Amino acid sequence: MKVGLIQQSNTADSQNNIKKLIANIGECAAQGAQLVVLQELHNDLYFCQTENTQLFDGGETIPGPSTDLFGNLAKELNIVLVLSLFEKRAAGVYHNTAVVIERDGTIAGKYRKMHIPDDPAYYEKFYFTSGDLGFKPIPTSLGKLGILVCWDQWYPEAARLMALAGAELLIYPTAIGWESSDTEAEKIRQQNAWQIVQQGHAVANGLNVIAVNRVGTEIDPSGQTNGIQFWGNSFAVGPQGEILAKASSEQEENLVVDIDLQRSEEVRRWWPFLRDRRIDAYSDLTKRLID
Secondary structure, three states: OEEEEEEOOOOOOHHHHHHHHHHHHHHHHHOOOOEEEOOOOOOOOOHHHOOOHHHHHHOEOOOOHHHHHHHHHHHHHOOEEEEEEEEEEEOOEEEEEEEEEOOOOOEEEEEEOOOOOEEOOEEHHHOOOOOOOOOOOEEEOOEEEEEOOHHHHHOHHHHHHHHHOOOOEEEEEEOOEEEOOOOHHHHHHHHHHHHHHHHHHHHHHOOEEEEEEOEEEEOOOOOOOOOEEEEOOOEEEOOOOOEEEEOOOOOOEEEEEEOOOHHHHHHHHHOOOOOOOOHHHOHHHHOOOOO
16 A cells, blocks of 8 residues: 655644645645555644643544544545544543544544653653553554554554554654754664664564654743754654655655555564464563562
8 A cells, every 4th residue: 555654843833734734645645645644743733841731722522623624634535544633531631642534534443642751841641641442453444553652662562462453554653853952972872763663663573664753843832941853754664674765854744655565474474473472471571570
């Protein structure tokens, strides 16, 4: 299938962000994309740089305005669309939620981000309740999509559980970058590690992986840091970790890449990692540490 990756910079004008998204989605569809993936929290700035209760006003229900808007667009363009939204589930209970829209505009399923960071410039635990839907692929007309979100991409357990549950493709909407106090050498190590770990998920599970990151610099409203410079570098890799396509580090960019789902079957026959797993010896994985 052809997959569209939209790497975009955002401003405080959410309506303009959405307008730009709509144009980029249309461009990907015009290039033949059947599946289009958007970056994490794509409608707005990455607001988790500070802790501010007023920002909860940006949460929305699912179904809600965004699923209606993008659902109509997916139906018009006959594409499957992966959204990333600030979900208001109930008063005081919010999630970082990915939503998959089917080609007829309906909601195929959703995934609530399971691993929630709490670091300088990434104060997500203040805003998001940990996900409670588990690691379950979302069935679509294009196959079973294993949707995970940003911080989830560092955890091999998450990718593995999606693979064991039948995911045919792993997808990571992302918002990650540098906080400016890091040294140049540390920045390079961080960015390289981010790509390498996801290539590892592809290899270990014999699956294609899609990672879509935002780009540009967003200021810290509190002034405590110099903000975040998002990495861009959105990419797609094959089931042996091979780079299929990669965006730039500084520019907004739409990528449309051919993904061969059948290749996963071939690679898993050559490298039967799932066959040879010692499930009788892994019980300690459910412990925080092993004494």
